[in-house]
Amino acid sequence: MNYEFTEILETIRMTEIEHFDIRTVTLGISLRDCHDRNIEVTKQKIYDKILRYGKNHVRNAQEIESQFGISIANKRVSVTPISIPFDSFNVEEYVEIAKVLDKAAEEIGIDYIAGFSALVQKGMTNGERELIKAIPLALSQTKRVCSSVNIASTKAGINMDAVNLMADAIKKTAELTKERDSIGCAKLVVFANAVEDNPFVAGAFHGVTEPEVVLNVGISGPGVVLEAIKEAGKVDLQQLAEVIKKTIFKITRAGELIGRKVAEKNGVPFGIVDISLAPTPAEGDSIADILKAMGVEDVGAPGTTAALAMLNDSVKKAGLMASSSVGGMSGAFIPVSEDMGMIRAVQAGNLTLEKLEAMTAVCSVGLDMIAIPGDTPASTIAGIIADESAIGIINDKTTAVRIIPAYGKKLGDMVDYGGLLGKAPIMEVKTISSESFVGRGGRIPAPMRSLTN
Amino acid sequence: MNLTENDIRRIAFETINELGAGVSADVIRENVKKKIENESSNSFNIPSSKTISGRVILTSFGLNKPGIVAAITKSLGDNNCDIMDLSQKIMGDFFTMIMIIDITASAKDLKEIQDDMHKIAEPLNIKIYLQHEDVFRFMHRI
Known part of the structure; x- marks a missing residue:
């Protein structure tokens, strides 16, 4: 037989049990x-x-x-x-x-x-x-x-x-x-630093440098990575990075295949495969669980940012080898409402907005699906956006803010959307003011690293 | 994709010539519409992989009982599917079987064969998956 018994079973396990899907x-x-x-x-x-x-x-x-x-x-x-x-x-x-x-x-x-x-x-x-x-x-x-x-x-x-x-x-x-x-x-x-070929809604758009029509694919396999890490057991971090890479490699290959086939069937050119690890509210399909399997007690513990950085980097390295059309965000998403593990960490008081902000410096996007009290002033939200953008422009990466000042809700309440958007506990926001700073308006000049020519 | 008015006029004239005199305006309109759609869908130069193989991997597992292999192979045979390779193991009470089959000669497409297999799987209380070989080739072979 062309394929080993174990190889075939591995693929079946990924698609049927570990929530690997496009x-x-x-x-x-x-x-x-x-x-x-x-x-x-x-x-x-x-x-x-x-x-x-x-x-x-x-x-x-x-x-x-x-x-x-x-x-x-x-x-x-x-x-x-x-x-x-x-x-x-x-x-x-x-x-x-x-x-x-x-x-x-x-x-x-x-x-x-x-x-x-x-x-x-x-x-x-x-x-x-x-x-x-x-x-x-x-x-x-x-x-x-x-x-x-x-x-x-x-x-x-x-x-x-x-x-x-x-x-x-x-x-x-x-x-x-x-x-x-x-x-x-x-x-x-x-x-x-929005990317023009991101397939993940809500932030997707068809960039101005893109062709008439194109098909982009986003894959998702937190469950697969989680199982691979659990199976690896007690290995050192270099070996763990290797395990993650091997797993991502396989799912990226499958992602590219599916993307090309769907594009072909639609009769349109294939664009990119975005290898981001995107969680869903389904149990086991969680980035938080991966970080915990890597060894931190809960998301928010010291070490979380380092673990996430390694995960994100391994995802990119494996994806680049597996496909020559890697694009979009291609990292790990850390939305709160769409990830059961993140929700639990917030509820337990282990994960704060400030820690999340630090994590966004090393993951693929930013403050994503975060609910805050409805009475948070606009100037504070502007301050949060400015902070997140600063991380983006200084590190030459995409950052995003998708924040929900849930109307009429306060600390301790929940917002619940059902489906893929999930539910989120209202997180605490510092009440000290950013008003005089953001109220100045104008433009924060481009950083040093913009002068690369 | 962008057809200019001139293109559309040209297509219209061609259609009228093809259909000859005495056809109603509706017929001409329908035909022109079809042609424009064809033209549009051909406007990208996509290399299509028409050579896609008909090889499918069938995986089946569940609690062992008599008649599983018989039921599956009978259905495959009836549908003119060629079994190219077969590997079967019993692990404890568990039955597992992996087959590589070629469905090129079959009158049914993959979807229909999958439906047939679901009908077999249900009363036997086993799982049968059929996936195109390419998934495995892409995942496990460089």
Whole structure:
């Protein structure tokens, strides 16, 4: 036989028991040719284009799922940052566009469509200001639309005016969606150094340098890594890194295969495979559990950051060897609400916002799906975004803030969204003020390391 | 993907010529639509791997009882699936079997064969997985 008994059983175990799945196949569609000065024509063009490329996306992905026996958890679509082709529109028109995106997503049978976005790290056009103003309305009046705004980059610094606007937008979104635990904020990401080919919603968008249409894949296998670490037993950290690498290598290979097949079936080019370890609220599908299996008593214990750094680095190294199209974030995600282990660590008082912030310096994204008291002032949220962005631009990495100032909730309460978004305990935020600092506005200049030429 | 108005006009004229005089506008519209769709879907140069093999790995396990192999192989035989390799072990009370089968000659596709196997697996209380060989090749061979 071409394959060893054990090899075949290993694959079956990964897919059937350890929750290895393709987290998302995301079809990126350019909307740059959809502008018309008449909003109705624009809407029709957007709708037609998404349907033209996306109408068979879900069915094709399902066929590949059954052919290879690997489940694909989410089928999604990302589009060009809406502010770019539609810069001439105003708040009401942007909301109309969000609604048409929502309708198109429903029609092709996907749960989320991402790209209600703007890239304003250096400055804002009038259209971009309007889009940011439209975000709370768009997120509260649609179900499937996700939004992201890039407010900082290593090359441009941090646009503090945009940070302040986004902090207000987050507060407003929380209020407008208060009847559902401020769920709008779960669909809104503030980025530093956003990547253009990220397949993971809510932060996905189809970057301006991307082709007409492309298919990107995000894989996910925390459960597989967890089992491999448990099986390795008491080995030193170098050997442990090796174990992680071998496991990631295998799942990346499978991810690339599935991505290419789905792209081929859709008749579109294959883009990248994002090898991020993305947890889900399912038991055993947790990054926190991996860190604990590595040896820390709970997430938040001294050593956690080092363990996460090693995990993140091993993921990247293995992925690079396994596929020549690694892209996106490709690291470990540490969202709170989507990871049972993280939730428990917060509830036990072991994991604080400050420790999480430190961890984001070595993981792939940032402060993700964190619920904070609803009365947190916008200036404090702006301060949190600025801190996170500073980590991003100084370390030349992507950082993100997806924070939920849950309207009417206070410390000790929970927000619960069900499904993949999970549930989150409200975390404590320092009440000392950042107002005078963030209120200065302007731009934090680009750091030293931007001058590489 | 971007068809210009000229392209569409050209396609329309071609269609009218092909269909000849005396067809209704609706028929022409339908045909033009189809052609445009075809044209659009061919606009990317994707190398398609038409040579994808029909080899599938069947894995089956569960509590041992008589008739498992018989049930599986009968169904495969009826569907014209070629068994290329087979390895079977009993571990304690546990039955495990791995087969490499070729479904190229079968009238059914992988999905239909999977459905058949589910029907066999249920009354026997065993698990049967069918996955295309490529998954294993990608994961375990460089």
